[in-house]
Amino acid sequence: MNNTVTNTARLLGAGLRALLVLTLVTGVLYPLAVTGFAQALFQDRANGSEVRDGRGDVVGSSLIGQAYDLPPRKGQESPEPDLKWFQGRPQNGLGTNTVNTRYRLILSGATNRSADNEDLVEWVRAAKAAVVEDNSTADHKVTASEVPADAVTSSGSGLDPDISPAYAELQVHRVAERNGLPVARVERLVEDHTESRTLGFIGEPRVNVLELNIALKELVTRS
Numbered sequence: 001m002n003n004t005v006t007n008t009a010r011l012l013g014a015g016l017r018a019l020l021v022l023t024l025v026t027g028v029l030y031p032l033a034v035t036g037f038a039q040a041l042f043q044d045r046a047n048g049s050e051v052r053d054g055r056g057d058v059v060g061s062s063l064i065g066q067a068y069d070l071p072p073r074k075g076q077e078s079p080e081p082d083l084k085w086f087q088g089r090p091q092n093g094l095g096t097n098t099v100n101t102r103y104r105l106i107l108s109g110a111t112n113r114s115a116d117n118e119d120l121v122e123w124v125r126a127a128k129a130a131v132v133e134d135n136s137t138a139d140h141k142v143t144a145s146e147v148p149a150d151a152v153t154s155s156g157s158g159l160d161p162d163i164s165p166a167y168a169e170l171q172v173h174r175v176a177e178r179n180g181l182p183v184a185r186v187e188r189l190v191e192d193h194t195e196s197r198t199l200g201f202i203g204e205p206r207v208n209v210l211e212l213n214i215a216l217k218e219l220v221t222r223s
Helices: 002-040 118-135 165-170 174-177 183-191 207-223
Strands: 049-053 057-059 204-206
Touching: 049 207, 057 207, 118 174, 165 174, 165 183, 165 204, 174 183, 174 207, 183 207, 204 207
Parallel strands: none
Antiparallel strands: 049 057
């Protein structure tokens, strides 16, 4: 009897010591080491790739898109885009999901619809017509053939922060007109914020909409 109690106590003690050691190593030391390593070498990414405005305030993340909309009117189901800003990709990646259709950070996902799906075809058709109408100005008319694919389709996550240089350039005349800026100056702003392929061959050239709009705001303020 005593032998059984002694063995049981010894096993429980060994198990408790193992639990404490593993908790210390995997629950304290390892997380601290990884966090310290990340903060020392990749501080920006470790902290969420924060983007700051000219005053130093955090206004978002370079990894997550934002919507630039007008305040919704009473009874309006979805707000209209604020056309003085560069616009990102469509945010209907979740289709009719009412929880996250405007870059709200609850869910992300794609439409999961095939290329010949009637709903998807109608979304693309309506989006293309809106892009043509919104970006045509008094002295510059946009045609349907100029509208790039990323202007009328959402990304796989629905949260893409970037647009193609072609879509950014398509918006230049409208942004310049709405903000009272020279077209050439806004074109240069887009060029300055166009990133090339990662390592020269991965991905496509892109423009981060949040960073571009921060620069636009600063330009308007100085003008």
